[in-house]
Amino acid sequence: SILAALGILRCVNWDYYAKTDFVPVDKVVNAMIAVGWATGNKKSSENLKVYNITSSNINPITWGQLFEYGYEGAQEAPSIRAVRPIIKPPKQSGPHPVINPLKIFFSHWMFAYFLDLIIMITGNRRIMVRITSKMHYALDVMNYFTQHQWAFKSSNMLQLYGSMSVEEQGMFNFNMSDIDWPQFAKDCHYGNRRHL
Numbered sequence: 001s002i003l004a005a006l007g008i009l010r011c012v013n014w015d016y017y018a019k020t021d022f023v024p025v026d027k028v029v030n031a032m033i034a035v036g037w038a039t040g041n042k043k044s045s046e047n048l049k050v051y052n053i054t055s056s057n058i059n060p061i062t063w064g065q066l067f068e069y070g071y072e073g074a075q076e077a078p079s080i081r082a083v084r085p086i087i088k089p090p091k092q093s094g095p096h097p098v099i100n101p102l103k104i105f106f107s108h109w110m111f112a113y114f115l116d117l118i119i120m121i122t123g124n125r126r127i128m129v130r131i132t133s134k135m136h137y138a139l140d141v142m143n144y145f146t147q148h149q150w151a152f153k154s155s156n157m158l159q160l161y162g163s164m165s166v167e168e169q170g171m172f173n174f175n176m177s178d179i180d181w182p183q184f185a186k187d188c189h190y191g192n193r194r195h196l
Helices: 025-040 063-076 097-123 126-145 156-162 165-169 181-195
Strands: none
Touching: 025 156, 063 181, 097 126
């Protein structure tokens, strides 16, 4: 996460050990093109198939592993915009009902108000409370998904990929087993650091 790499995000309500079905957008687009082609070439009398592109049953990764790999990238190339050191990903199986709200209050909100006070004293526009508010809105939206895992079948997608020629597989690659998660997370960090 960009905010974690900047030192703003300090506490996450997640299950470190839960598998995530994280799918890169280029794989999704390639799969959509291939599914459209396969559906268009079908006889109208055949039943329509449901295609799920998932990573958890083919090339699984947990929320914690994804964050750890991003953490490694952030340690190798820290952002010059970081406001404090990056946290080590918390290894928890869900939020602690007392400790997490206290961490959020002191490490997120009090820090944001303190930085905004310094920013205001220097004559600049305050932004940290607004950023923290938006971050917490996004975390609240993702909260359910970061604390649960699902098992989706992707047999139709695997069958479709197997039916494609080697050339087509190269052009429209949606094979989830070839993702190198450590390199992917580091590339995401470097991309975020450079373009955002």
